[in-house]
Amino acid sequence: MVVMKDTKRDILDAAEQLFAVRGPHATSLRQIIGRAKVNLAAVHYHFGSKELLLRAVMARRLVPLNAERLALLEGEERKSARRVMPLRNVLAALVGPALRLSRNPKKGGAVFMQLLGRCFMEPDPKIQAMLDNQLQEVAGRFIPALQRALPKLPPEDLFWRIHFLVGAMAHTMADAERLRAFSGGRCNPDDTEVMIEQLVNFLTAGFKAKSR
Amino acid sequence: MVVMKDTKRDILDAAEQLFAVRGPHATSLRQIIGRAKVNLAAVHYHFGSKELLLRAVMARRLVPLNAERLALLEGEERKSARRVMPLRNVLAALVGPALRLSRNPKKGGAVFMQLLGRCFMEPDPKIQAMLDNQLQEVAGRFIPALQRALPKLPPEDLFWRIHFLVGAMAHTMADAERLRAFSGGRCNPDDTEVMIEQLVNFLTAGFKAKSR
DNA sequence: CATTCATTCAAACGTTCGTTTGAATCAGGC
DNA sequence: GCCTGATTCAAACGAACGTTTGAATGAATG
Numbered sequence: 001m002v003v004m005k006d007t008k009r010d011i012l013d014a015a016e017q018l019f020a021v022r023g024p025h026a027t028s029l030r031q032i033i034g035r036a037k038v039n040l041a042a043v044h045y046h047f048g049s050k051e052l053l054l055r056a057v058m059a060r061r062l063v064p065l066n067a068e069r070l071a072l073l074e075g076e077e078r079k080s081a082r083r084v085m086p087l088r089n090v091l092a093a094l095v096g097p098a099l100r101l102s103r104n105p106k107k108g109g110a111v112f113m114q115l116l117g118r119c120f121m122e123p124d125p126k127i128q129a130m131l132d133n134q135l136q137e138v139a140g141r142f143i144p145a146l147q148r149a150l151p152k153l154p155p156e157d158l159f160w161r162i163h164f165l166v167g168a169m170a171h172t173m174a175d176a177e178r179l180r181a182f183s184g185g186r187c188n189p190d191d192t193e194v195m196i197e198q199l200v201n202f203l204t205a206g207f208k209a210k211s212r
Numbered sequence: 213m214v215v216m217k218d219t220k221r222d223i224l225d226a227a228e229q230l231f232a233v234r235g236p237h238a239t240s241l242r243q244i245i246g247r248a249k250v251n252l253a254a255v256h257y258h259f260g261s262k263e264l265l266l267r268a269v270m271a272r273r274l275v276p277l278n279a280e281r282l283a284l285l286e287g288e289e290r291k292s293a294r295r296v297m298p299l300r301n302v303l304a305a306l307v308g309p310a311l312r313l314s315r316n317p318k319k320g321g322a323v324f325m326q327l328l329g330r331c332f333m334e335p336d337p338k339i340q341a342m343l344d345n346q347l348q349e350v351a352g353r354f355i356p357a358l359q360r361a362l363p364k365l366p367p368e369d370l371f372w373r374i375h376f377l378v379g380a381m382a383h384t385m386a387d388a389e390r391l392r393a394f395s396g397g398r399c400n401p402d403d404t405e406v407m408i409e410q411l412v413n414f415l416t417a418g419f420k421a422k423s424r
Numbered sequence: 425c426a427t428t429c430a431t432t433c434a435a436a437c438g439t440t441c442g443t444t445t446g447a448a449t450c451a452g453g454c
Numbered sequence: 455g456c457c458t459g460a461t462t463c464a465a466a467c468g469a470a471c472g473t474t475t476g477a478a479t480g481a482a483t484g
Contacts (some may be wrong), residue, residue, distance in 0.1 A: 008270075019291065021335065021336055023237070023334075023336075025235070025238055026237055026302060026335065026336070028235045043264055077316025089229075105423040118333075118335065118354060120383075121237040121330075121333035121383070121386070121387075122235075123233065123330065124235075124238065128390075155395075155398050156395070156398045156399055157410065158394075159323065159391065159394065159395035159398055159399050160391070160399055160407075160410040160411075160414070161393075161410075161414055162413065163380075163383070163384065163388075163390075163394070164380040164383075164384065164403070164410075164414050164415075165400075166383060167379045167380040167381070167382060167384060168375075168376040168379040168380045168381060168383075169379070170383065171332075171333070171375070171376070171378060171379025171380075171383070172375065172376065172379060173381065174333065174335075175333075176375075178340075178375075179372070181373065182374075182375070183367075183368070183372075185373050186367055186368045186371055187368055187372055187375075195372075198369065198372040198373075198376075199372075199376065199395035201421050201422075202284045202373055202376050202418040202419075202421055203418065203423055204378075204421065205417045205418045205421030205422075206415065206417050206418035206419060206421075207414075208416040208417060209413050209414055209416070209418075210413075210416030210417075212409060212411055
């Protein structure tokens with residue numbers, strides 16, 4: 001009674017871990033219950049199905065993450081009052097909270113960041129629909145903010161660049177570790193602030209490119 | 213033996229198609245032989261295993277693709293002789309041939325482009341190792357070329373930006389179609405030249421960003 | 425103590441997976 | 455016409471998958 005409902009949290013933690021490393025589709029429920037040390041039927045008892053489990057894993061972290069992004073954006077909007085908000089700050093509000101996850105092990109940490117990146121790249125339409133749904137509000141607030149920060153950029157160019165942003169961000173979240181070996185140790189993906197700095201710096205320049 | 217057996221090619225074509233749309237891991241051999249209209253055992257008879265089949269699918273297109281990239285780079289190097297090669301041309305030689313695949317249905321077309329993008333994002337270490345192997349030569353030639361085009365950029369920044377490039381390119385190859393809906397029809401992923409232009413333009417500006 | 429209700433458990437369900445087998449089929453060389 | 459080696463075929467293999475079942479467990483209620 002002192003400790004209650006370890007089972008649900010244990011399943012969520014184990015699923016998050018394994019979904020992130022091997023991808024949701026390549027992870028079996030038996031691997032999850034093996035790591036969580038619970039019974040196989042507990043997954044369906046508490047969550048209903050594998051798909052609903054993934055949804056629960058994502059919602060647990062994504063809801064606060066998106067709230068943080070929106071709060072950061074609103075804060076920036078308040079700060080810059082009637083002036084145009086600097087593009088760099090908009091991008092930092094979008095990208096920063098997600099990449100900073102890896103600094104916060106208590107809230108999911110690098111594990112969830114990797115999972116989020118993986119879900120962006122999952123071909124499964126069910127997973128894509130779930131993500132689109134979870135990110136609808138964020139997109140609806142950030143796209144106008146980007147447009148305001150880049151008033152001269154044609155919408156077509158803007159959408160192409162958002163697409164590139166998503167690719168670069170997702171790949172960085174899902175596979176930052178690959179960069180360590182690829183760069184021959186010159187880059188350290190564990191240094192979150194450098195990572196954010198590099199990505200925001202790159203994206204800011206990309207978004208500011210002259211339209212052709 | 214004048215022409216390659218229909219069976220082998222039929223399997224390669226069907227596998228390429230299905231691997232690309234659903235991802236290699238989510239595609240079963242039975243789906244492949246159903247589309248190819250061949251016997252199930254034919255896959256193992258001609259290729260040995262599912263993994264070797266994927267390797268064969270990739271090699272068939274990737275070998276000529278990489279050769280084209282290297283030839284394009286060499287051509288640019290010859291053209292600019294002792295001068296510095298423009299960054300834009302290096303990036304175009306790297307990104308162009310891959311994205312232009314979708315214009316060339318006879319050589320795999322958009323289907324293989326999507327598959328290549330998917331493989332970049334596959335968590336499976338076997339697939340990653342295979343890709344790394346296939347791309348080693350290209351990386352070894354393009355990284356110095358990028359360094360020469362950006363002599364003032366610290367190597368750490370360069371590697372971060374290559375990482376972002378890979379993410380943006382892979383996401384564009386694998387999921388360009390998502391952009392059509394996401395942009396409300398404003399972007400047309402079928403127009404390959406616009407796609408290349410947008411990506412190269414974005415990347416060129418990103419690579420040229422001031423180091424911080 | 426008896427009852428209740430949420431939770432856990434071992435076991436099995438029916439599918440589907442990648443792979444293997446051994447016989448049937450077909451080609452060309454003698 | 456038969457032999458040989460390459461290819462195709464239907465059928466089955468064992469393993470793993472997501473899911474379901476029904477009984478055992480345990481704490482709280484009356």
